[in-house]
Amino acid sequence: MNKYPVILAGAGIGGRDNMTLALYKALSRADVIVYDRLMDPTILDFAPDAEKIYVGKAAEKHTMAQEDIQTLLENYYRAGKRVIRLKGGDPYVFGRGGEEALYLSERSIPFRVISGITSGVAVPAMAGIPVTQRDVATAVSFITGHRAAGENDFSPYAAVPGTLVFYMGLKNAQKIAMDLLAGGKDPKTPFAVLKASDDGEVTSFYSKLETIAASGLPERITSPGLIVVGDVVDLHEDLQPMNHLPLTGCKIILTGEDQHAMAEDLRDAGAHVFLRPMIETEAVNHSLLEKDLADFSYDALVFTSKNAVCYFFDAFLKTRDIRELAGTSIYVVGEKTARALARYGLRADGHPDTYDGRHLAEFLKSRVNASHRVYYPHAAGSDPYLGDVLREIAAMTERIIYRSVAPTDIRSLPAAYEAVVFLSPSAVKHFIAAYGLSSMPACAFAIGETTKRSLVNSGIKEENIVTGEKATQESLCEAVIEKLSRREADLEK
Structure with missing residues (x-):
C-alpha cells in the first residue's frame, strides 16, 4: 500500500517567492505533479525529476475534466507515487481542492493540504490595497463572481460590511455593480480591477461603483482578474509597495x-x-567525452563556465572516482565557475582577476607549458582565443561538450x-x-x-x-x- 499521502497544494500568487517552505520541500520529493495554469511556472523547476502533467482550466476551455483529474490522482497514488496536486493561490479558495479532498476521502486515500497565499489577499497588497484597515474596513469577504446560470444575484452583499473581493467576476462586473447599488451600496464606493502576471506585475484599474454600473469595464480589461470593492481601494496611492527606492518604477x-x-x-x-x-543547454559529443574519460590522465583542466563544469563532472563521476584527479591542476574563468567546481568537492587552482576567456588565456601562459597535457571542455561557439593560446603553449585536447540553444x-x-x-x-x-x-x-x-x-x-x-x-x-x-x-x-x- 502507498505510504505517501496525496498532497493538495497551493502555489501562491505573484511569483515563486510567495510559495511556502512546505511546498518547496514537497516538490523536492515529488514523483508526479498535476498542475494548473494560474501559477508561476518556474516553481516546477524545484522538481526537476518529477513527471509533470498540465491540467489547467481557462474560461470555457478545460484541458481535462475535473472527474478525470481526480481519477488521475487516485491512479498515481495506487501506483505508489508521491503525488502533488498543485494549484495557483490556495487549493481551498475557489480552487476545487475541497472536491478533490472529498473524492480522496471517500476512497480512503490519505491526503495532506499545503495552503497557499490566495490572490484575494496578495494581489491587492501588491497594488497597495490592504483588504482590512482599522477605521476603514474591519472585515473582508471573498466572493465568487462566476455562478451557475440563474444564480447571479449579488445584491445581498451590499449589506456585508468591509471589503468585498470578487474572484472570477470580470465578465459580470457591470452586473455586480448594478446589484450592489440595488442592494443599497453607496454609489461612490471605490471599485478596482486588479490583474497579476506570473512575474508579479499588477495592473490596476480604478473607478466608482456607479460608473461601472452605468458603463461596465473598458474593453481592454479582460479575464482573469480580481474585483475589489470598498473604501480601502483609496489607500492604493499612499501604500504602493517599494516606493521611495532608487529603482522604484523601473x-x-x-x-x-x-x-x-x-x-x-x-x-x-x-x-x-x-x-x-x-x-537552454544540451549535451553534445557525449560519446567522445566518454572516450576521453576512459583513459583520463591530464595535468590540467580548464573551465570557462559552470555548465562546462557540470556536464564534465556528471559524466566523469559515472565511471571514475574524484580522487583520481589528485595532482591535476584545475583553472577556471572566475568565481562563479569556481563555486560550481566546489559543489564537487574541488577547489580551483586559480582564475584571472578579470573574468573572461581572454584574460584566462593570459593567466595560463605562466602556469602551463609544452610539457603539460591540458583538457579544455567548453561550449559550442565559445570565443576561440583561449583554445588558440592553449594550443600554442601546451599539449591541449579541446572538446565541445555542450551547446546553448534557444529557449x-x-x-x-x-x-x-x-x-x-x-x-x-x-x-x-x-x-x-x-x-x-x-x-x-x-x-x-x-x-x-x-x-x-x-x-x-x-x-x-x-x-x-x-x-x-x-x-x-x-x-x-x-x-x-x-x-x-x-x-x-x-x-x-
Missing part, C-alpha cells in the same frame, strides 16, 4: 539561466524584475521596460531572434567585453551598453543600480 529584464540572486538585489532597490531566460518557452515582454541584462553572447542572439532588434531598450547591460561585442555587432550603439567593473553578476548588478538610479535622478531634474 522594469528590468534578466536573460540569464540562473539570476535569482541578482533579481532579489534589484527588487530590494525597488525594481520590477522580469525573468526571461534566453539560454523552448518564449514568454511575452512587458509593455515598457528600461533595461535588459545579458550574461552571454548566446543570450543576446536568442533575445533578438525571439523579440526583434526593436525590442532593445535605450539601455543594455553586458556582463563582460565578449557579451558587449555581441551587442555591438548586433547593432546596439556602444554608448548604450553598460558593463560592471568585473565580469560577475554582483558587479553588473551594482552597475545596473548605479546607472538607472542616476537616470531616474536626471529625469526628475
